[in-house]
Amino acid sequence: MYIGNHLSASKGYAAMGRAAVKLGANTFAFFTRNPRGGKAKEIDAADVEAYLRIAEEQQFGTLVAHAPYTMNLCAAKEDVRNFSREIFADDLRRMEYTPGNYYNFHPGAHVGQGAEEGIRLIAEAINEALWAEQTTTVLLETMAGKGTEVGRTFEELSAVMERVTLSDKLGVCFDTCHVWDAGYDIANRLDEVLEEFDRVIGLERLRAVHFNDSMNPCGAHKDRHAKIGEGCIGMDALRRVALHPLLAGKPFILETPNDDEGYRREIALVRSWE
Secondary structure (H helix, E strand, O other): OEEEEEOOOOOOHHHHHHHHHHHOOOOOEEEOOOOOOOOOOOOOHHHHHHHHHHHHHHOOOOOEEEOOOOOOOOOOOHHHHHHHHHHHHHHHHHHOOOOOOEEEEOOOEOOOOOHHHHHHHHHHHHHHHOOOOOOOEEEEEOOOOOOOEOOOOHHHHHHHHHOOOOHHHEEEEEEHHHHHHHOOOOOOOHHHHHHHHHHHOOHHHEEEEEEOEEOOOOOOOOOOEEOOOOOOOOHHHHHHHHHOHHHOOOEEEEOOOOOHHHHHHHHHHHHHOO
16 A cells, blocks of 8 residues: 655655655655745755655655645636646646656636636646656546536546547546545445446546545535544545555545644554555
């Protein structure tokens, strides 16, 4: 099992690798730049090489980088869309320093334009940014459906992917809190939910899992993460998710409201289920 959590990228890749080892993790997530946006830190090639040695020694799984929250590829305002497209393209170039990993992003909010227009704009931006030789797989994240978010259903994610030319470069990050809040009952109907995902998108596209409990009942469309076993999804249901054979080998990323010690405990808990 590959399990980890979000780590600060402020001290570079090697520092993240060492921090992951201390927490008992063998994968991790990080923001490519400040999660609220802004200029990205310059990448130090020596730092990357040091990280790659750690990853090989520790047999890390695939990393799940995360785009900043301010990136909205389907924003109603053109200047926000253009800014977001610049971030998206720049992040994909930077990801090639650590080849073969995942770049996860929230598809965006259409802000009153309608889901169909949001889907069109997202796909257009992805088509502009992808190139045939890239090794990074771009992951669209399942969303809880608050406000005008695109990606609240498997059908919306599929609609984006169907419009992308280099669709082999795309996958999905399955967020347990988000799908639950969106109305997919993974506590009582996990097999059926995964069957539906397979029918609409294809399980081969499910590349990573954001592993969170939820503070809200199923279908609340609110997106409030809880610690494992302390929310409405519950410990038993999340254990079934973690051990489901169709999800074996995927990187599981904790985004629970924790400090380092809390993450260490949760990683150890999930590992105890193996």
